[in-house]
Amino acid sequence: MVETTVNVVVDNKVLSAHSVHTPLVGMPGGFSPEFVSCYNKSVFIPLASPAPTWNWALEFDGSCLEWRGTSVALFGVTPPAQYNQTVGIADPSTDTTNLTQPGSYRRYTYPVSSQGGQFFASGTVPDTRQIQIGLSNANGIVVDYALVTAGNFTNLDGQTILVDDSSPEIFWSGSWAVVDNYTLPIQCTIPSPQAFEESKTTLNSTDSVNFMANMQPHANSTHSSSAAGDSFTFQFAGTSILVSGVTPGPSSPSDWLLRMEFSLDGNITTRTLNPTSDPTKPHYVYFEPDPLPPGNHTLVGKIVNVAGSPLPAAQIDYITYMPSFFTITEKPVFPAPEVSGPATSPSSVPPSSDSQSHAKSHAGAIAGGVMGGCLLIGCCLGILWLVRRNKKRNAPNLDTEPFTSTVPTVYSQSDVPPLQQSKRRFSPPPAASSSVASNSNAALSEQQSNIAAEMRQLQNSPVEARLRELQAQMDAIEMRMQENAPPSYSGGG
Structure with missing residues (x-):
């Protein structure tokens, strides 16, 4: 008021x-x-x-x-x-x-x-x-x-x-x-x-x-504007x-144009000034x-169009x-x-390109986070399944009597030349060799347990790089367990 x-x-x-x-x-x-x-x-x-x-x-x-x-x-x-x-x-x-x-x-x-x-x-x-x-x-x-x-x-x-x-x-x-x-x-x-x-x-x-x-x-003052849409x-x-x-x-001879609309109680008059x-x-x-007529009235003056060089201005x-x-x-x-x-009017202002891009980036970040979480859970479940399968497959070989399965023997370079691919007749290995293999397999089993425990902490480390590292360790352990298995016996003729 x-x-x-x-x-x-x-x-x-x-x-x-x-x-x-x-x-x-x-x-x-x-x-x-x-x-x-x-x-x-x-x-x-x-x-x-x-x-x-x-x-x-x-x-x-x-x-x-x-x-x-x-x-x-x-x-x-x-x-x-x-x-x-x-x-x-x-x-x-x-x-x-x-x-x-x-x-x-x-x-x-x-x-x-x-x-x-x-x-x-x-x-x-x-x-x-x-x-x-x-x-x-x-x-x-x-x-x-x-x-x-x-x-x-x-x-x-x-x-x-x-x-x-x-x-x-x-x-x-x-x-x-x-x-x-x-x-x-x-x-x-x-x-x-x-x-x-x-x-x-x-x-x-x-x-x-x-x-x-x-x-x-x-x-000694006026209100001046050359902007279309400005009003009073x-x-x-x-x-x-x-x-x-x-x-x-x-x-004149200047060339300019100022067009204004005057709305008096809703009745619009357009004036073109030259x-x-x-x-x-x-x-x-x-x-x-x-x-x-006597009474209350409302006048709204609005700039509609401005043209010329230099631009004219409404100077009220x-x-x-x-x-x-x-x-x-x-x-x-x-x-x-x-x-x-x-x-x-704030309600009629369209969003800027910046606000649109921010909205899009937020939506992308949310979608990426959901997909990444699903991928992490899937990878962890897959690795756990792989570890348990390997445990089930290797556990009987460690618990049963030796020599019941045919496992290729790997020799170190200091022992014998590479294995010749032909049937041979083996004599039982010394007792000391069986004890070493058993101890080695126990150590490898402990490493597998450690890897399984580490897999449960994957959410705190980079997933892809760590998965490759764990997979390589699993492959190496499996090969070493196969090396330590005692050879099986077959009849010769």
């Missing part, structure tokens, strides 16, 4: 109509169409009589519109250096100021000459009251609009509320960037100092001064709305629909709307909108 200060924007035409005394209207004062960058397409250049010292007092409490507020700020263009840069201003927060006595106005020097933007901000009054402000000896000043901070009981009927891009009432989605502290050069024309001194009502070419003003966006949301209770900003790109002959400027209107500066409530106490407080769309 967002609660913010409410600022009422007062157009220059309304300001002049609610002057304490009416300044001369027309040239050199008046509503100047030569300014291409201004709020509501006009500015006011005041001229009071008698010249050259004069005062112009504004009273924010007219008979029809009641501007009771707590502070006021003035926006416009300060004059170039050849004009007077020190003026008198009656600040509404100063009780000693008398609007009818310009000599009592506080002396004030413009912060920068030829600068477009805010040039004065009053102090804050302790309570909501009538706001009065006066200017004296301000030849060449260009007044565009005023911003009044409303109090709890300021009458908002028929007023226009301005919401800056920095307000938390606007929700930004995507890669918007805040761009601040910059100016845009705009060609301006105002009456010459001589025209002011002579109080001329008509001007010729020698009575005008052309200069380049450095224009700032409102409050604004909820309000009112009967009209306008979205303003800085021109998306340079003037270069014009006007310079890049503040107060560029992005969206201004027809009047709305402020939103204005006419409220359907009468005081701040009646202003609805809206909850933060739900973020939607594939760019911001």
